[in-house]
Amino acid sequence: MELIDTHSHIYYDKYTDINEVLDRARDNNISKIICVGVDIESSYKSITLAEKYDMIYATAGFHPHESKDAKKNYIKELENLLSHEKVVALGEIGLDFFYKHSDKETQINIFEEQLLLAKSLDIPCIIHNRESDKELINSINKTKNNNGVIHCFASNLDLAKQLIKLGFHLSFTGLITFAKELKHVIKNIPIEKIMIETDSPYLTPIPHRGKRNEPYMVKYIAMKIAKIKNIPFEEVATQTTKTAKEFFDI
Numbered sequence: 001m002e003l004i005d006t007h008s009h010i011y012y013d014k015y016t017d018i019n020e021v022l023d024r025a026r027d028n029n030i031s032k033i034i035c036v037g038v039d040i041e042s043s044y045k046s047i048t049l050a051e052k053y054d055m056i057y058a059t060a061g062f063h064p065h066e067s068k069d070a071k072k073n074y075i076k077e078l079e080n081l082l083s084h085e086k087v088v089a090l091g092e093i094g095l096d097f098f099y100k101h102s103d104k105e106t107q108i109n110i111f112e113e114q115l116l117l118a119k120s121l122d123i124p125c126i127i128h129n130r131e132s133d134k135e136l137i138n139s140i141n142k143t144k145n146n147n148g149v150i151h152c153f154a155s156n157l158d159l160a161k162q163l164i165k166l167g168f169h170l171s172f173t174g175l176i177t178f179a180k181e182l183k184h185v186i187k188n189i190p191i192e193k194i195m196i197e198t199d200s201p202y203l204t205p206i207p208h209r210g211k212r213n214e215p216y217m218v219k220y221i222a223m224k225i226a227k228i229k230n231i232p233f234e235e236v237a238t239q240t241t242k243t244a245k246e247f248f249d250i
């Protein structure tokens with residue numbers, strides 16, 4: 001049995017106990033962890049972790065929150081980071097019109113520039129989407145890039161089906177252990193299109209709400225999917241691991 005945490009931010013200071021965090025992950029059959037950058041600095045930190053630990057892989061990209069800070073030459077810098085052998089995706093990129101830490105126009109520009117970069121390098125994308133369903137589809141259609149996963153999927157079944165039809169995968173976090181409306185989405189999409197993630201240190205799943213999240217807790221997300229779909233836990237583990245390995249080529 002094997003599980004993969006496809007999205008974590010374990011480069012934060014909160015993880016001074018990283019060796020124990022990874023031991024707990026191994027003890028719980030987590031074979032690989034993807035550490036996701038949100039700007040140039042955190043992408044470097046993710047790569048440093050990936051160089052140090054076999055089971056960790058990295059990504060590089062500009063999160064919508066940070067897109068206002070992207071420098072003129074950021075595409076060149078990203079291109080350079082993406083050539084590293086342990087960098088497996090461009091991300092996290094996307095749109096967030098809930099927090100609006102960066103203005104809408106900047107977010108859309110930076111998102112589309114990165115979608116085009118990923119397309120030209122033939123590397124998959126990790127996409128964040130919050131209260132921006134319409135604009136997300138617009139940018140995807142405009143750039144014609146459909147090689148991606150929508151991380152922490154939290155929209156409705158209509159959007160889920162639309163994205164799957166376009167070729168995207170959907171990834172679920174601990175949110176599904178307490179946000180009841182996502183049950184309907186999970187029930188009605190194929191298991192082959194699903195990946196699992198913790199988004200550590202955020203979104204700690206039940207039964208550990210209130211504590212720091214960490215990669216081993218991805219098992220609770222797999223358990224919840226098994227329960228919702230009424231299939232064995234092992235089947236969720238096998239299928240989501242297979243999907244993640246193919247998607248990230250790891």
Ligand SMILES: [Zn+2]
Nearest residue numbers: 007036092199
């Ligand atoms: Zn994230």
